[in-house]
Amino acid sequence: MGAVLEIRDLTIALPRGADRGNAVTGVNLTVDRGEIVCLVGESGSGKSVIAHAVMGLSPKELRATGGEILLEGEDILKASPARLRELRCVRMSMIFQEPMTALNPVMRCDAQIEEVLAMHTSLNAEERRARVRRIIEEVHLPDPERMMASYPHQLSGGQRQRIMIAIALIMEPVLLIADEPTTALDVTTQAQILKLIRELQQKHGTGVLFITHDFGVVAEIADRVAVLRLGALVETKTKTELLARPEHAYTQMLIASVPSIKPRHRGSDAAAPIVLKTEALAKIYSSGGFLARKREVHAAVDVSFTLRRGQTLGIVGESGSGKSTVARCIARLIDPTSGSVKLGNDEIATMSAGALRPLRRRVQIVFQDPYRSLNPRRTVGEAIIEGPLNYGISRSDALERARKLMETVRLDPSALNRYPHQFSGGQRQRICIARALAMEPELLIADEAVSALDVSVQAQVLDLLDEIRDRMNLAMLFITHDLRVAAQVCDHVAVMSKGRVVEYGTAADVFGAPQHAYTQALFAAAPGRDYAFGS
Amino acid sequence: MFAFLVKRLAATVPVLLIVAVLVFLLLRLTPGDPAAIIAGDAASPENVAKIRENLGLSKPLIAQFGIWFGNVLAGDLGESYFFKVKVAELIMQRIEPTLALSICTIVIAVLVAVPLGVLAAWKQGGWLDRMLMGFSVMGFSIPVFVLAYILIWIVSLKLGWLPVQGYERIAGGFGPFIRHLILPSITLSVIYIALIARVTRASVQDVLSEDYIRTARAKGLPENRVLIAHALANAAVPIITVIGIGVALLIGGVVVTESVYGIPGLGRLTVDAVLARDFPTIQGVILFFSFVYVLINLLVDLSYLAFDPRIRY
Numbered sequence: 133m134g135a136v137l138e139i140r141d142l143t144i145a146l147p148r149g150a151d152r153g154n155a156v157t158g159v160n161l162t163v164d165r166g167e168i169v170c171l172v173g174e175s176g177s178g179k180s181v182i183a184h185a186v187m188g189l190s191p192k193e194l195r196a197t198g199g200e201i202l203l204e205g206e207d208i209l210k211a212s213p214a215r216l217r218e219l220r221c222v223r224m225s226m227i228f229q230e231p232m233t234a235l236n237p238v239m240r241c242d243a244q245i246e247e248v249l250a251m252h253t254s255l256n257a258e259e260r261r262a263r264v265r266r267i268i269e270e271v272h273l274p275d276p277e278r279m280m281a282s283y284p285h286q287l288s289g290g291q292r293q294r295i296m297i298a299i300a301l302i303m304e305p306v307l308l309i310a311d312e313p314t315t316a317l318d319v320t321t322q323a324q325i326l327k328l329i330r331e332l333q334q335k336h337g338t339g340v341l342f343i344t345h346d347f348g349v350v351a352e353i354a355d356r357v358a359v360l361r362l363g364a365l366v367e368t369k370t371k372t373e374l375l376a377r378p379e380h381a382y383t384q385m386l387i388a389s390v391p392s393i394k395p396r397h398r399g400s401d402a403a404a405p406i407v408l409k410t411e412a413l414a415k416i417y418s419s420g421g422f423l424a425r426k427r428e429v430h431a432a433v434d435v436s437f438t439l440r441r442g443q444t445l446g447i448v449g450e451s452g453s454g455k456s457t458v459a460r461c462i463a464r465l466i467d468p469t470s471g472s473v474k475l476g477n478d479e480i481a482t483m484s485a486g487a488l489r490p491l492r493r494r495v496q497i498v499f500q501d502p503y504r505s506l507n508p509r510r511t512v513g514e515a516i517i518e519g520p521l522n523y524g525i526s527r528s529d530a531l532e533r534a535r536k537l538m539e540t541v542r543l544d545p546s547a548l549n550r551y552p553h554q555f556s557g558g559q560r561q562r563i564c565i566a567r568a569l570a571m572e573p574e575l576l577i578a579d580e581a582v583s584a585l586d587v588s589v590q591a592q593v594l595d596l597l598d599e600i601r602d603r604m605n606l607a608m609l610f611i612t613h614d615l616r617v618a619a620q621v622c623d624h625v626a627v628m629s630k631g632r633v634v635e636y637g638t639a640a641d642v643f644g645a646p647q648h649a650y651t652q653a654l655f656a657a658a659p660g661r662d663y664a665f666g667s
Numbered sequence: 668m669f670a671f672l673v674k675r676l677a678a679t680v681p682v683l684l685i686v687a688v689l690v691f692l693l694l695r696l697t698p699g700d701p702a703a704i705i706a707g708d709a710a711s712p713e714n715v716a717k718i719r720e721n722l723g724l725s726k727p728l729i730a731q732f733g734i735w736f737g738n739v740l741a742g743d744l745g746e747s748y749f750f751k752v753k754v755a756e757l758i759m760q761r762i763e764p765t766l767a768l769s770i771c772t773i774v775i776a777v778l779v780a781v782p783l784g785v786l787a788a789w790k791q792g793g794w795l796d797r798m799l800m801g802f803s804v805m806g807f808s809i810p811v812f813v814l815a816y817i818l819i820w821i822v823s824l825k826l827g828w829l830p831v832q833g834y835e836r837i838a839g840g841f842g843p844f845i846r847h848l849i850l851p852s853i854t855l856s857v858i859y860i861a862l863i864a865r866v867t868r869a870s871v872q873d874v875l876s877e878d879y880i881r882t883a884r885a886k887g888l889p890e891n892r893v894l895i896a897h898a899l900a901n902a903a904v905p906i907i908t909v910i911g912i913g914v915a916l917l918i919g920g921v922v923v924t925e926s927v928y929g930i931p932g933l934g935r936l937t938v939d940a941v942l943a944r945d946f947p948t949i950q951g952v953i954l955f956f957s958f959v960y961v962l963i964n965l966l967v968d969l970s971y972l973a974f975d976p977r978i979r980y
Contacts, residue, residue, distance in 0.1 A: 187885055220887035233878040238900050238975055247896075248886050283976040297885065 134204075136339035137163040137186065137224075137305040142199035144181055144190070144363075155181045155194055156363045163307065163339040168330075170342045170350045172386070173360035174586040182360075183208075183309045184339070187226050188216040204306060205210045222252050225300035229312040231292035235284040235410065241295050242268075242280035243544045248302055255560040258278065267298045271328060273289045289451075290321035294328065301332055308333065310342045314349060318450035323657035326353050345586065347390045348616075348660030351375060359383045373664055389591040390665035391616035393658060395639040404440040405573050406476075407607035408462065408635070411436050413471035413481070415457050420640050431457040435471070437624075441576070443507070444608040445603060446622030446639070448654070450617060455611045463495050464488055475575065493523055500580035502560035504554040512563045513548030519571045530570070537566040541596060545652035558589035562596065569600065576601070577609045582617060594620055615658050616665070619643055670979030675968070686957040687739065690861045690950050691732050691871035700724075701748050714751035722748060733806035735950065744954070751942065754951035757936065763901050764834050765932035767844070768924065770853040777910060778861035784867025784906075785859075785894055791872060799864055806861030811920060815854045815927040822850060841918040851928045855920050859913045866909040877901070903974040911967030915960045 137573065144156040156178040163169045173179045184190045184200055188208055201208040203224055211219065228234040236244055242264050249260040253389065258381065270278040271294040284292055293313060300308060314322040330353060333340050340354060350357055354371040366380040371491065413435040418428045432454040437584045439445045449455040461468040464480055473481040475494060483491070499505040506515055516537065517530035525533075535545040541562035552560055568576055578597060582590045598621055601608050612618050618625055618639070625642040627635040627650065635648040646652045670926055702718040703710070719725050723734065738745055744754035787796040823831040829850050835843040874880065883897040923932035929935075933952060940948035971978045 187882060189818060189881060216886040217889060220885055222887065226885045228882065230848070230878055236879040236883070236897050236901065237977060238903075239896070247888065247892075251886065251888055296882070591751045657708050658875075 135164050136204055137172050137341060138202040139182070140200050140202065142182070142185070142201060143197050144185060144194050145197045147193045152362060154363050158199070159365055161358055161365065161368070163341050164335070165306065165339050166337040168333060168340040168342055168353055168355045170344055170354035170357045170358055172344060172347070172350055172357060174345060174588065177360045179360050180311055183311045183341065183343055185582045186309060187220060187224060189513045221248050221300070221305065222303045223305050224309065225303070225305045226309040226311065227293070227300050227313045229315050231289050231296055231316065234296055235292055237284055240280070241282050241284065241287070245295070245302060248299055253304055263302065267302045270332065281315045283640040289317050290325060293317065293325050297328065297332070301336070301338070305651040306339060308338050308340045310340060312343055312572060315344070315346070319388050319615070320450065320653060320657040321661065326659070329353070346659065347387060347587070347665060348658065351660030351663045359386070376489050385588060387665065389587045391591070391620045392593070392665055393616050394641070395618050395619045395622070395643045395660060399520060401440070401442055404442050406438055407441050408439040408609070409474040410462065411472040413458065413461060413473060414469050415461055415466065416469045420601070427593065430631045432461065435633055435638060437633070439609060439624055441574070441607050442601070442605050443623045444610050446610045446612060446618040446625045447628055448618050448625055449628035450613055453628040455628050457581055458628070459497070459577050459611050463497055463577055491508040493519070493571045494574045496571050496573040496576040497576065497579060498561070498564045498568050498581040500583055502557050502564055502584065505564055506560060508552055511549045511551055512555070516548070516567045516570050517562065519567070524573070531656070533565070534572055537569055540600065541566045555613065558585055558593060561585060561593055565596065565600070569604070573606065575607045575609065577611070579611045580613065583612065590617070616652060619622065626653070631654070668980050669860060675965050679816065682961055683954065683957055687736060687954060690953045691735065694946050694949060695728060699944045701946060704944050705748060732827040739954070744951035747945055747948045749943040749948065752949050757948060758933065758951065758955055761931060761933045761936045764925070764930045765921055766933060767837065767848060768851055768855065768921055768930065768932060769914065770847050771916060772855040772915055773910065774861065776853055776863055776913065779856070780860045780863035781867050781906065784864040785871050785899055787864070787868045788871035788875060789890070789894055792890040799868070803861035803865050806857045809857070809924045811854060811858070811877055812927050814857060815924065818850055818854055836931040851924050851930060855917070855924045857947050858920070862913060863906065863909055867902065870905040871898050874898045874902045900974070907967060907970055911963055914963050918956050918960070
C-alpha cells in the first residue's frame, strides 16, 4: 500500500495581526491508495487551508513556512506553477462545499467537463464527447443528454455536485480532496453523494482526503480520522477506534456535542394556553400574467398546527419544503394567501399592517446567519434596545433590560457598546437571541438558528434556547433541517415536504415510529444513525 | 421573450412623445428668431413678418405643434429652413460620417479597454493597475477639444502622419476614409477607454473571487483561459451595459469632435442647425437621436440573453 499523499510536518503561517501565528502547525498526515481519511475540525481549525495547500491553490498570504506535501513522492510545495497545472485534475482533484457557486454559471455542463480533457489529453472532439458522456453516466446523472446540454442553474444542488465529481474524477486522479462536499446539501441528497464518492473511490482505488465538521458524515464514510484543532492535529485513528475510544479531551468534547437522534423526553403541560394556532395556512406565489405564461408555486399548503405556552414545535424539512415560508407567514413578514393564523385570540393572517404593528412585539425571530442578521454599523446595544424603544420604553429602562439579557445569554454586559464584527458567530447568535427576547415575546421563532454554528457552539446555543424557553415560559417554533437538533429541543414535530405537512405528532411518536414514507426516508438518510451519538 | 419585446417597444412611444414636446417647447423658449436670421441683417420688418408667415411661425404655439407632430406621425420630419431640403433627407446625407466615427470609436475603445481592465483586475495593485487607474482619471477629466488640438498638433502638424481635418466618404476608397477617421476616433475614444476599462476591472475583480474561478484553477487550466473563458464571460453583463451607455453618450461627443475635425456628420449638422435656429432640423435630429438611444438600450438588454443563460425575459 503506497501513500498517495504524505504531509510531513506542514506549517503554514498566518498574516501578521491574525488571532494566532500559524494557520497550520506541524501537521503530519498520510492518505493511502483506496483509503478515505476524514479531516475533522471546527471552523477556523485550518482544515481548508491544508486542502488548498495540497492543490497549490493557497492565497498568497498563506505561505507554507515548513514541511513538505508529497503527492506520490513529489513535493507540491516545490512544484512550479506549470507543474502544478499538470498535476491538477490529473493526479489530484478537488470538490468543494458549495455546488451552487462552484460551477461556471454561463457555461454548459458538458463544456465544463470537456475543458479538462481538452487541457490534459490529446483526444479529438468526438472522443472527448464520448468520454464526457461516460463519466456523466458513471456519476449516475439521469437523462445524460439533457444534463450535458444544461447550464448549472437548471440543475439541483445534488446534480451540480455530481457534475463537480465528474470534473474531478474524469482523469482518474490518485487523490481526491473533498472539502465539505455535502454540507450545503439536503440530508437525502447528502446520503446519495456520500454513496457515490464511496462507489467511485473504490472502483478506481482513489485516495480521498475528506474534510468535514460533521461526525455523522465521518461515521458514514471514513476509514481513518484526523482531528484538527487550531491548526494542530490532536488525534489520528481508524474510524471505529476514534468513535469508540476518543482519547484527546477535544475529540471527546466534539463527539459528545453531536446531538442524539433519540428524542429527549420532556414533560410539557398539555393544558397550557394556546399561543399559536394555524388552520389551513397557505402561501402561493404567482408570477407572469400579461402576455406571459402564468406560473404558480405552492410554497405552503394546508398547514395546521397548535402551539402551547412552554412548548417547542419543530418544523423539519429539506430545502424547498416550505418550512421557512410558514415561519415568515406566522411572523407576517410575508402575507399568507389563505388560511388562519391565530396569535392568542387575535387573527393576524388578514390583519392590516397598521393594526398588526402593536402585535409584532409578541412574535420575534432569530435567523440562520448570525453574520448577516446584525447591522454591522450599529453597536449590539443599539441593536438590542431598538425594538423596545419603538414600543415606547425609555432608553435607560431599555438599556437596563439589555444588560440583564446579556447576562441571560451569557455575554458580558459591558460589551453592549461593541460592534457585531468583534464577536464570534456563536456570540452573535446569542446577541440575536437577546435582541428577540428584549421585546418580551410570547412566541420565539428560531429559523435554522443553530445551523451555521460549529457543533460545540451549537450544543451551547441549544441549551441556552431550552433554558430560556423554560424560564420565560415561551412558546417556541423551531425550524430546522437537522433531525438530531429537532430531537433535542422539540416537544412536537411537523415534518414538511413540498409545502405540505406530511407528519405531525409528538417528538416521541415521530422519532420513535415514523409513519409517512418521507419521514422514514429522512431518518434512513441521517448520517451516522448507526452510532449512538450524544448518549 | 415576445411579451418583453412588445412591452419594450410600446414603452418607446411615451419616451419619444415627451422628447418631442420638450424639444419643441425648449426651442420656442430660447431667444432668436429664425425668420430674422433667414432674412438677414438688412431686411425690413415687413419682410421678416412675411417669412414668419410662410414658415408658419405666426400661428399659435399649440397649432404649430399640432401641424409638426401630425406630420411626424405621418413619417414627415418637415423641411429645413436653412438647407431647403427635407430633414429626413438631410439626416440620411449626414449619417455616414457619424456612423463611421461612432463605430470606429467604440471598436477602438473596446479593443483597448477590455484587455486593459482584465489585466488590471488580474494583477490588482500592480503597476499596470495603478497606471490604468491614473490614466482613467486623466481620461475622464481632459476635455475632448483640448485633446483633439493636442493630437492634431503632434500627429498632423509636427509629425505629418495624418490629415489635420476633413472626411472622405467610404465610396472614395478605404485608405483615405480610414486615414481621416483615425485621429477623431482616438480623440473621442479616450473617455470611453477610461470608462469601460474601469468597469471591466471592477466587474472582473468581483468575478475573480467567485468559487467557480477556484474550480477553473483546480482543473489545471492556464491563467489566460481562466481569465477569458471563465472570468470575462461572467463579467460581461456590466461591461456590455456600460458600452451601451457609451454609445448613447457618443452622440454628445460627436458634436464637439465633428466640429473640431470638420467632419460633415450629424453632430456638425446639429451645431449648424442650432446656430441658424433651424427648428425642423433640430427637432428632427434630436428625435432621431432619441430613437437611436432607445433602440440601443433595447439591443443591450437583448444582448444579455446571449451572455447570461440565467436571464430570461
